[in-house]
Amino acid sequence: MKQQKSEELESIKLAIREAGLRATPARIATLKLLYGATSPLTHSEVADELQDLGVDKATVFRNLNDMATAGLLRRTELGDRVWRFELVSKGGEHGSAHPHFVCVDCGTVSCMDEIKLTAGSMRLSQEFGEITEILLRGHCNDCG
């Protein structure tokens, strides 16, 4: 267990350094948090969590943005005027860009896999440009 922890810590540090950034406590804690999350976290969710460690919200914000720019995180806005961040590389599963479902009632965000458009819609969308992200909104089953 201890060993496990230590390995995780080292791999996180390595990932940060490989991105060209310094492995500071705030950044390590941020990545640990995101590693354990099942959906993207907002800036304030991360900030609240790291406040106990004495990390300033401005630092959290800079780190999230910097790590997103460095390619460690993905930053998106899902329609509620708040930025959300998720790990780019998380064992592959949700590593690549994937669609999100946002409940317009409770605000819950879910990560989806494998949402595809029909061939006709794909063609139609080409008229506008190259699609890089799909976002679905609606009423989730809990609120439905």
Place this chain on the structure above:
Amino acid sequence: MKQQKSEELESIKLAIREAGLRATPARIATLKLLYGATSPLTHSEVADELQDLGVDKATVFRNLNDMATAGLLRRTELGDRVWRFELVSKGGEHGSAHPHFVCVDCGTVSCMDEIKLTAGSMRLSQEFGEITEILLRGHCNDCG
């Protein structure tokens, strides 16, 4: 022409009153503006336009929100932390909810028709809830 204008004015006034609101100059001007728009307008776009008429931005905002609540407008956030409004009923074409395409480079918003998900994706999405809105993001053809 004059006749045409007058008819349009009356139908706008009527629409506002039918929604249970008073047909004030600010609201009429807002609807006229949105009627002539080809894509959703932001609050500040509308406010800038109506400023010449001496309309306060708070009023513009309240009107946009009120008319959205009343069902005259649709209010959405397309990923750039700004609310956008469009007519709900515009001769039918873009009257019902429809997908939007947002260019992540230049911010341009386009209204799309007829984007559909594959049957498999539809089924998958049911696990999360009832989809009411689709948003696509990517690089528009102008930005390459």
Place this chain on the structure above:
DNA sequence: TCCCTATTGCAATAGAGTTGCATTTGCGTA
């Protein structure tokens, strides 16, 4: 035309996010 209440203008405020700057701290190097 009159009156009631919806609406407006103005100013103050809320909340998310950003920035300037002096201080601290990773971490490559000697």
Place this chain on the structure above:
DNA sequence: TACGCAAATGCAACTCTATTGCAATAGGGA
């Protein structure tokens, strides 16, 4: 292992979008 410097941090002030309180104004039904 100690050193030094650029990167990172904390703190406070600030920006931008959106919202609200309140007194004054004006639709529009009676």
